[in-house]
Amino acid sequence: MQGEGEQAILDIVEGRAQERVLRCRRLDNLDDLPMPAWDYFIHQPYNWGGDWFPGTPVFTMNTSRGCPFHCTFCSVGSIWGRKYNCFSAEHIVADTDYLMQHYGARGIYFREDNFTIHRERTE
Numbered sequence: 001m002q003g004e005g006e007q008a009i010l011d012i013v014e015g016r017a018q019e020r021v022l023r024c025r026r027l028d029n030l031d032d033l034p035m036p037a038w039d040y041f042i043h044q045p046y047n048w049g050g051d052w053f054p055g056t057p058v059f060t061m062n063t064s065r066g067c068p069f070h071c072t073f074c075s076v077g078s079i080w081g082r083k084y085n086c087f088s089a090e091h092i093v094a095d096t097d098y099l100m101q102h103y104g105a106r107g108i109y110f111r112e113d114n115f116t117i118h119r120e121r122t123e
């Protein structure tokens with residue numbers, strides 16, 4: 001798959017996907033996406049911890065997508081194109097508060113290619 005997967009997964013599950021490689025359009029505003037269905041996932045037997053962090057549960061967040069740079073060894077551009085987009089800092093803080101209040105989140109694993117590219121947002 002190339003691009004963002006929110007529409008792709010619907011196309012796959014609902015039987016509309018025809019190609020082996022799905023190419024999805026990039027979203028303009030990630031803040032418009034709904035929150036993951038944590039009420040469902042929290043009861044699944046995933047590893048909610050990490051060897052690198054003492055507490056549980058640890059939630060994974062992917063708060064930015066893509067990269068504007070062109071490092072020749074890197075595959076990020078072939079998946080995402082050159083567009084970089086991200087959730088706003090306010091959105092991330094609100095999601096973090098929600099996970100702490102509803103599920104007792106002890107840690108957040110920011111798993112992405114360019115968490116620090118936008119310094120103001122990161123701070």
Ligand code: SF4
Nearest residue numbers: 067069071074076113
């Ligand atoms: S994600 Fe990192 S390695 Fe890949 S193109 Fe961007 S800056 Fe380079």
